[in-house]
Ligand SMILES: Nc1ncnc2c1ncn2[C@@H]1O[C@H](COP(=O)(O)OP(=O)(O)OP(=O)(O)O)[C@@H](O)[C@H]1O
């Protein structure tokens with residue numbers, strides 16, 4: 001395992017980036033950073049309220065600034081928001097300075113996670129299941145560039161972490 005490079009987890013909302021990153025950081029004794037949580041701490045508001053009060057643009061700007069400052073630091077485990085790689089600059093800095101791990105899940109299995117994340121994720125609000133599936137499919141393109149891909153279907157977080165440790169060198 002390269003001790004210098006930070007590890008960045010990407011993937012659609014609810015795929016398990018935060019859960020898996022925390023566990024991975026514990027196992028590797030590294031610092032864990034969740035960009036969504038950092039932004040919520042700064043604004044002292046949950047993400048839906050940040051979107052409502054300040055707009056998505058403000059959220060995306062802070063997301064980019066924070067990821068830039070984190071990507072330059074070594075040895076961290078960083079969970080980024082599901083939409084972070086919409087910004088090419090974020091994608092490029094992560095791919096060039098960190099090991100990028102893409103967590104992926106089938107839409108069928110993702111649907112079982114929906115009730116756990118729906119309230120806290122404004123981009124899902126007001127969408128039908130069909131519209132969510134369209135977003136899910138569209139978003140796959142932004143995750144296409146990565147270093148390691150892990151399919152999480154039917155795996156618990158411990159199993160996902162074990163596979164990451166096997167695949168990341
Ligand atoms: N491998 C897994 N098996 C079953 N449930 C899981 C697994 N990984 C995560 N979960 C559960 O799914 C929900 C979403 O997980 P998590 O918050 O880690 O996703 P995320 O990718 O960080 O989502 P977001 O992009 O919205 O921040 C949580 O309630 C978590 O407990």
Ligand SMILES: O=C(O)C1=C[C@@H](O)[C@@H](O)[C@H](O)C1
Pocket residue numbers: 013036047080081082083084120121122123
């Ligand atoms: O996929 C998205 O666009 C988002 C995912 C979340 O992690 C948050 O970053 C926010 O709700 C936006």
Ligand SMILES: [Mg+2]
Pocket residue numbers: 017018019034036079
């Ligand atoms: Mg998360």
